[in-house]
Amino acid sequence: MILATWNINGVKARLESALTYLRQQSPDVICFQEIKSVDDGFPTSAFQDIGYNVATNGQKGFNGVAILSKSPLEDVVRGLPGDDADQHARWIEASVPLGDRMVRVVSLYLPNGNPIGTEKFSYKLAWMARMRLRAKQLQQDEMPLVLAGDFNVIPESVDAKRPAAWVNDALFQPESRAAWRTLVNEGFTDATRACHPGPGVYTFWDYQAGAFQKDDGIRIDHILLSSQAADLLVASGIDRATRAQEKPSDHVPVWVKLAG
């Protein structure tokens, strides 16, 4: 099966692009981030009309995540556990069939964290600590686990065209990268890195200053596979052509093919 993730930067602004992508690539599952919509405002029927089941965790104006699947979504969980005061819609889980078993899928939108030195950055780090705890819980189950989304972390210098431009950015802080490594080292495979170890593999280009035309990109959208899921990894890719289309998101889809 093909599982994709895409920060679409507004589902209303990106509806036609998203429908076109799904018609053309036909992933079995797609995780969206930054839907920027409440649940009731999500164009669910437009996606149902082309064969997808829909589960959303939205909020007004910003954030918001969703999982769409050709097969029914089971056991949907909305929100990252661990802080009842956190109202940001950045996490949704669901189980989908993979061959004759099920896989647990998470669509996540990790806090940006800028500017550093503010409560936004401490929120990011606290959120990452909560994510580790929830990931560890989910790893206790026997189901293969896929963490897919906009992690807002540049893991290594090779993941940026101009790493020096990001040294004061929350996405490239040592603390952010250390938290990423800690999570990965607890048993996950970075699917894109595993399949494409070289430089120049980016998933985001800023709208400003002609970043895409200069290929001034960063790799911040990731798919982490638990050991059970990594055993099924066949291939992965990045659909950067979507960034060159009209009215693009500033992020592009990332996908994995899993056996079964």
Added chain:
DNA sequence: ATGGTCGATCGTCGA
């Protein structure tokens, strides 16, 4: 060094 561009929403925040 600054401003550059988007989306949601309609002045301004978030990225």
